[in-house]
Each structure stands twice: as structure tokens, then as C-alpha cells.
Amino acid sequence: MTARLVMGEAGHYRLEGAVNFGAPPTRDLLSPGIVPVAGSATIDLDGLEQADSVALALLLDWQRQARAQGFRLVLNGVSDRLAALIRVTGLGSLFAPGS
Numbered sequence: 346m347t348a349r350l351v352m353g354e355a356g357h358y359r360l361e362g363a364v365n366f367g368a369p370p371t372r373d374l375l376s377p378g379i380v381p382v383a384g385s386a387t388i389d390l391d392g393l394e395q396a397d398s399v400a401l402a403l404l405l406d407w408q409r410q411a412r413a414q415g416f417r418l419v420l421n422g423v424s425d426r427l428a429a430l431i432r433v434t435g436l437g438s439l440f441a442p443g444s
Contacts, residue, residue: 346394350374353389356382361392364400374403381416391422401430408439 348362348370358379364370379386388407393400404420411418420440423431431440 357387359389363395365397385417387419
């Protein structure tokens with residue numbers, strides 16, 4: 346299943362589907378137009394069925410975009426596999442729980 350970013354309540358989004366080498370992000374995911382509320386936006390990853398380093402690269406890009414626009418990106422529902430990937434790449438400070 347191709348991944349998609351679903352807007353929920355103001356400032357809250359849900360990433361659904363798969364983001365990996367077999368299912369790279371589509372153009373709309375590369376510039377998703379995330380709109381913060383009160384200085385932050387929350388991405389719920391519970392709906393992410395598969396994730397690998399491609400998903401991590403996408404999240405890093407979103408984090409970069411958020412910082413450039415002056416808001417905080419908060420990740421919720423990070424899977425054990427994605428959390429392990431974040432740890433072994435040394436990116437934990439960028440993606441601390443509730444970061």
C-alpha cells in the first residue's frame with residue numbers, strides 16, 4: 346500500500362501505509378504542507394505498516410522542513426523497528442520520544 350499522510354485535528358496527522366525501498370514516498374509526501382498549531386505538528390506513525398531507512402529519510406526531511414519553518418515536529422507511535430533504526434543511526438536526539 347502506498348503511504349499517505351492523513352490530516353486529522355488541527356496540527357495532527359497520521360502516516361498510513363508503507364514507506365520503504367519497495368514503496369518509496371510519492372511526490373505529495375516529499376512536500377506534505379504540514380501546518381503547525383501553537384508551534385508544533387504531531388505525526389502519528391501507528392498506521393505505518395512498513396518502514397525502513399527510506400521512511401527514516403522521509404521523517405528527517407520533514408524534521409528539516411519543520412525547523413526551517415520554525416516549528417517542532419512531534420512523532421507518536423514509533424514502531425520498535427523504526428525506533429531501533431533511529432538509535433543505531435545516532436539520530437535519537439532528533440527523534441526523542443514525543444520529539
